Amino acid sequence: MLVGIEAMNVYGGTAFLDVMMLAKHRGLDTARFENLMMKQKAVALPFEDPVTFGVNAAKPIVDALTPEEKDRIELLVACTESGIDFGKSISTYMHHYLGLNRNCRLFEIKQACYSGIAGLQTAISFVLSQASPGAKALVVATDISRFMTVEAGEELTADWSFAEPSAGAGAVAALVSARPHVFQIDVGASGYYGYEVMDSCRPVPDSEAGDADLSLMSYLDCCEQTFREYKKRVPEADYKETFQYLAFHTPFGGMVKGAHRSMMRKLAKAKPPEIETDFEQRVLPGMIYCQRVGNIMGATALLSLASTLDNGRFDTPQRIGCFSYGSGCCSEFFSGVAASNGQQLQRGFMIGRQLDERYALSIDEYESLFDHSLALRFGTRNKKIDPGVLPGAYESCRGKQRLILNEIREYHREYRWSS
Amino acid sequence: MNKEDIFALVARHVCEVIPELEGYAFKPSERLADLGANSVDRAEIVALTMEALSLQVPRVELFGAKNIGELVDVLYEKLRSA
Numbered sequence: 226m227l228v229g230i231e232a233m234n235v236y237g238g239t240a241f242l243d244v245m246m247l248a249k250h251r252g253l254d255t256a257r258f259e260n261l262m263m264k265q266k267a268v269a270l271p272f273e274d275p276v277t278f279g280v281n282a283a284k285p286i287v288d289a290l291t292p293e294e295k296d297r298i299e300l301l302v303a304c305t306e307s308g309i310d311f312g313k314s315i316s317t318y319m320h321h322y323l324g325l326n327r328n329c330r331l332f333e334i335k336q337a338c339y340s341g342i343a344g345l346q347t348a349i350s351f352v353l354s355q356a357s358p359g360a361k362a363l364v365v366a367t368d369i370s371r372f373m374t375v376e377a378g379e380e381l382t383a384d385w386s387f388a389e390p391s392a393g394a395g396a397v398a399a400l401v402s403a404r405p406h407v408f409q410i411d412v413g414a415s416g417y418y419g420y421e422v423m424d425s426c427r428p429v430p431d432s433e434a435g436d437a438d439l440s441l442m443s444y445l446d447c448c449e450q451t452f453r454e455y456k457k458r459v460p461e462a463d464y465k466e467t468f469q470y471l472a473f474h475t476p477f478g479g480m481v482k483g484a485h486r487s488m489m490r491k492l493a494k495a496k497p498p499e500i501e502t503d504f505e506q507r508v509l510p511g512m513i514y515c516q517r518v519g520n521i522m523g524a525t526a527l528l529s530l531a532s533t534l535d536n537g538r539f540d541t542p543q544r545i546g547c548f549s550y551g552s553g554c555c556s557e558f559f560s561g562v563a564a565s566n567g568q569q570l571q572r573g574f575m576i577g578r579q580l581d582e583r584y585a586l587s588i589d590e591y592e593s594l595f596d597h598s599l600a601l602r603f604g605t606r607n608k609k610i611d612p613g614v615l616p617g618a619y620e621s622c623r624g625k626q627r628l629i630l631n632e633i634r635e636y637h638r639e640y641r642w643s644s
Numbered sequence: 645m646n647k648e649d650i651f652a653l654v655a656r657h658v659c660e661v662i663p664e665l666e667g668y669a670f671k672p673s674e675r676l677a678d679l680g681a682n683s684v685d686r687a688e689i690v691a692l693t694m695e696a697l698s699l700q701v702p703r704v705e706l707f708g709a710k711n712i713g714e715l716v717d718v719l720y721e722k723l724r725s726a
Contacts, residue, residue, distance in 0.1 A: 254682075257682050261684060424704075442707055443703070445687060446702045487688075
């Protein structure tokens with residue numbers, strides 16, 4: 226049977242920051258900053274949290290369904306490392322504000338940046354199981370990075386300061402069903418690979434720690450090992466010829482470029498000029514949105530897939546190879562096929578335009594948000610959110626039916642729609 | 645291959661990744677980061693050196709070197725036990 230993504234949408238925030246401006250302001254060594262290939266990052270405002278990002282990504286998909294189709298969403302998986310409660314999953318809030326059928330499984334999963342693909346594969350297995358024929362699953366990967374990183378210590382390299390320009394905020398929602406209009410999964414064509422490593426993590430609420438070198442090396446190891454496992458299952462697969470596009474988990478562009486270069490050298494014995502051309506043709510289309518939103522952790526691999534679908538050429542059906550890596554770690558290489566009619570449907574969500582319409586933050590505005598963020602720490606019991614902190618940014622939500630956080634009352638989060 | 649050879653190999657790949665360092669006299673006590681290599685550059689230098697040595701070990705096993713000399717040491721040990 227067919228299975229895959231029926232529709233997918235991205236929410237890349239209300240506001241963004243130019244990260245070259247940030248790098249200069251922080252006094253980072255910008256001489257070789259260009260090869261990190263970072264451009265912009267979405268920044269979570271005080272009235273945005275993982276729930277609002279997730280709902281704002283999923284709502285256009287759900288709104289496009291008939292009431293009968295909407296009622297067949299029987300699984301809602303929230304994928305995140307930015308949870309707001311140890312017990313209650315954020316999928317419960319999403320379920321409420323999306324107005325889904327109560328006969329629906331709701332839960333949240335975590336495995337760093339791998340969570341979105343863990344959710345996607347869970348949804349695919351649910352549809353393939355045919356335990357409830359015709360049922361659909363909604364996967365919502367959502368992550369934000371609101372706070373500064375843990376201070377560098379003995380095992381934490383100073384290079385981790387580059388985490389700030391790369392850390393974004395955003396969500397991707399994917400509707401999974403037996404009608405894969407947008408991305409048809411190659412069933413069983415998956416290489417997964419995981420082992421215990423302490424490369425990057427969120428050991429305390431609202432902050433991150435890690436080692437950039439170890440994380441990068443583990444990413445590169447997994448990139449190779451997942452493809453080798455994929456090839457065991459799909460013996461005819463060829464890294465250079467089988468996939469017309471490659472959608473990578475993109476912490477920042479330079480890391481993906483390095484991984485692609487390493488894979489092409491090793492598996493295709495390619496030389497630098499050929500690698501560069503191949504990168505521009507097969508990988509760059511998937512990086513366009515990632516460079517505008519920043520690393521959105523669990524949602525990034527799906528963001529790269531959405532970017533490929535919007536920015537690739539699909540005159541004939543094309544196979545896309547996808548790689549996801551989540552620190553800690555677990556990783557997967559899998560594939561699927563997309564065609565022009567799917568691209569037409571996908572472009573209807575106008576993701577690029579939504580990114581264009583975001584509010585551009587100045588450095589002062591960006592830094593003014595830190596105090597507000599502190600007031601929204603994990604475990605906040607009561608807090609009324611002032612939407613007027615950055616009036617211009619709030620204004621840009623007007624008339625767009627966006628979910629915004631209104632208040633936290635006795636730990637319960639209360640949201641409303643922007644009018 | 646002795647440590648001096650591996651050191652020369654690392655130095656060659658540093659220059660390949662950061663051409664501005666061509667002709668520079670590298671010292672074992674120097675850190676790649678101090679020479680202007682960011683995390684992507686460092687991973688590339690390690691990858692090129694591993695490939696030149698035909699060393700097939702997980703990259704994470706090379707983690708922990710604090711400077712060029714220590715990187716050479718760990719590459720040398722891995723090569724010996726390979």
